[in-house]
Every structure is written in C-alpha cells, then in structure tokens.
Amino acid sequence: MAGPPPIETAALTKYYGDVRGVEDLTLAIERGEIFGFLGPNGAGKSTLIRILLGFLRPTGGDAYLLGRDVTDRGELREAKRRVGYLPSDVTFYERATGREVLAYFGRLRGDDRREELLERFPVPIDRPVDAYSSGNRQKLAIVAAFMHDPDLAIMDEPTAGLDPLVQNEFYEFLEARRGRGKTSFFSSHVLSEVRRVCDRVGIIRDGELIALDAISDVLAESGTVVTVSLAESPPPSALETPGTTSVERTPEGYHLVFSREFDALIDRLDEYTVLDLEVREASLEDVFMHFYEGGEPA
Numbered sequence: 260m261a262g263p264p265p266i267e268t269a270a271l272t273k274y275y276g277d278v279r280g281v282e283d284l285t286l287a288i289e290r291g292e293i294f295g296f297l298g299p300n301g302a303g304k305s306t307l308i309r310i311l312l313g314f315l316r317p318t319g320g321d322a323y324l325l326g327r328d329v330t331d332r333g334e335l336r337e338a339k340r341r342v343g344y345l346p347s348d349v350t351f352y353e354r355a356t357g358r359e360v361l362a363y364f365g366r367l368r369g370d371d372r373r374e375e376l377l378e379r380f381p382v383p384i385d386r387p388v389d390a391y392s393s394g395n396r397q398k399l400a401i402v403a404a405f406m407h408d409p410d411l412a413i414m415d416e417p418t419a420g421l422d423p424l425v426q427n428e429f430y431e432f433l434e435a436r437r438g439r440g441k442t443s444f445f446s447s448h449v450l451s452e453v454r455r456v457c458d459r460v461g462i463i464r465d466g467e468l469i470a471l472d473a474i475s476d477v478l479a480e481s482g483t484v485v486t487v488s489l490a491e492s493p494p495p496s497a498l499e500t501p502g503t504t505s506v507e508r509t510p511e512g513y514h515l516v517f518s519r520e521f522d523a524l525i526d527r528l529d530e531y532t533v534l535d536l537e538v539r540e541a542s543l544e545d546v547f548m549h550f551y552e553g554g555e556p557a
C-alpha cells in the first residue's frame with residue numbers, strides 16, 4: 260500500500276506573463292481515491308492538469324506524479340507509463356478508424372483491458388473517427404486512456420458530452436477501479452457528479468485552492484437549507500446564527516445554508532412572524548455557491 264501519493268504539489272505556481280494560472284497550490288492525492296477538482300471557468304483547473312502532464316513548466320514550486328518530478332523529462336516519461344490522460348478537447352488523427360487509434364495507443368502503452376472497455380463503452384470501431392458523434396469520440400478517448408490499466412487517471416471534464424447512461428457507466432467504472440486501488444483525479448463543473456462519485460473535493464478559485472475536504476464533511480458542516488418567509492423584512496444579517504454559512508434574501512423569503520443548529524435559529528425567528536418555513540437537505544450547489552462567488556476579486 261505504501262508509496263508516494265499519486266499526485267503531490269507543493270507551493271505550485273504558474274503565471275502566464277502577468278496572468279495567474281495557479282498560485283501556491285499544495286495538494287496531495289491519496290492512492291485509491293476518486294478526487295474531484297472543482298472551480299469556475301478560468302480558475303486554474305486545466306493549468307494544474309497541464310503542469311502535471313509536463314505540457315507546461317511551473318513558474319515556481321514542485322509537482323510530482325507517482326513520486327516522479329514532472330519537470331524532469333526522464334522521470335516524467337517513466338511516470339506517464341502508468342498514467343491515463345483524458346483531455347477536455349479530444350483530437351485524433353481524423354482519417355484513422357477507431358481501431359487504428361486504439362492500435363496506436365496500444366503499441367505505446369499496452370492494451371490489456373481493451374476488450375472489456377469496448378464492451379462498457381462501445382463505439383463504431385471500424386468507422387473513421389471524423390464520422391464519430393462527440394459522445395462516441397469521448398468514449399473512444401476513454402478506452403484509449405484506460406486500456407493500459409493506469410494506476411492514476413487524470414481527466415479534464417471527462418463526462419462532458421456523454422449521455423446520462425454512459426455517464427453512469429463511467430462512474431461505475433471509476434468505482435470499480437477504486438476497488439482495485441487505482442486513483443482517479445478529474446476536473447468538473449458538475450457538482451452532482453462530484454457528489455455521486457468523489458471521495459474528496461478540492462475547490463480552486465482565482466488560481467488558489469480555497470477548500471479541500473471530504474464530501475461528507477462539507478455536507479455535515481453546512482448540509483441543511485432553510486427557506487423562511489417572514490411578515491417583516493429584516494436585513495439578512497439579522498438571521499445569522501451560530502453555524503450559518505450564508506443567508507440570502509430571495510423572492511421566496513430568506514435562504515439559509517447552515518449546520519443543524521435549530522435551537523439558535525428558532526430563538527431568532529421568535530422575534531418575527533413566520534409565514535412559511537421549509538427545511539431540506541442542502542445540495543452541493545447550495546454549499547459551494549458561496550465558495551464560487553465569495554472572496555476577494557483576483
């Protein structure tokens with residue numbers, strides 16, 4: 260079981276001229292986990308992935324893949340034999356058939372799991388790739404990325420373009436990999452998929468890591484949403500009680516995200532006339548929206 264973390268970064272920083280890609284990013288992914296990397300557009304997700312794969316050189320800090328320094332060509336090459344990469348914009352040599360594409364990648368890295376993957380993610384294998392739908396193209400990319408059974412998979416928005424059934428198949432596939440101690444790291448905008456499949460999440464905004472947690476911890480901390488409609492209109496801050504993550508005024512009333520500290524809230528509401536009250540479990544959207552929106556501008 261021992262061994263270096265599959266992905267490790269320390270104070271990793273990348274500037275494109277004056278533009279910040281990522282800044283001071285310190286992160287360790289554990290062996291066997293499914294890790295989701297979330298953040299709004301332009302947050303720095305692709306920058307991190309491109310540094311890890313050696314496509315970009317960091318401005319500062321360190322990054323290791325399977326214990327190998329990604330800035331050392333020889334070490335990177337060695338690590339990448341055991342890594343599968345699924346880019347967000349899949350491109351193949353268009354006139355090749357699916358079979359030829361897979362044969363090419365198979366020669367480079369091996370293809371022990373090719374047939375099993377093609378059963379899970381069937382594609383019209385003898386047609387030229389330029390005639391593929393975007394979903395089939397993505398499925399072919401999945402087969403190509405995983406057929407050498409990599410210890411670590413790095414994926415940039417892997418389910419974009421897949422229909423819900425195939426998405427589900429993909430999540431089950433990642434879970435089966437986890438059962439064999441394989442590690443998966445992916446960027447996503449889709450909170451529901453992260454909730455469905457990830458063990459831990461990192462949230463990045465303006466190039467910086469602003470939260471890193473187990474999904475269950477995130478939800479335990481701020482896992483309840485209360486919508487309350489009052490006859491009076493106090494400022495939202497008047498409804499802040501211990502354990503409240505956020506309070507907003509919406510057309511339906513006040514929207515509170517908080518841990519389950521009901522007594523404090525009930526005491527506070529006693530000062531007003533409650534017209535309507537709804538309590539429900541928070542979605543990840545509720546919990547993470549304040550991470551996405553809040554904070555200092557870059």
Ligand SMILES: Nc1ncnc2c1ncn2[C@@H]1O[C@H](COP(=O)(O)OP(=O)(O)OP(=O)(O)O)[C@@H](O)[C@H]1O
Pocket residue numbers: 275278279280281298299300301302303304305306307
């Ligand atoms: N080649 C480049 N030259 C200059 N700036 C860049 C370059 N690539 C990315 N950036 C900038 O770096 C920042 C991080 O971009 P990045 O693509 O890593 O974000 P992202 O989180 O992957 O976004 P998205 O969700 O839109 O894919 C952005 O401000 C972006 O404009």
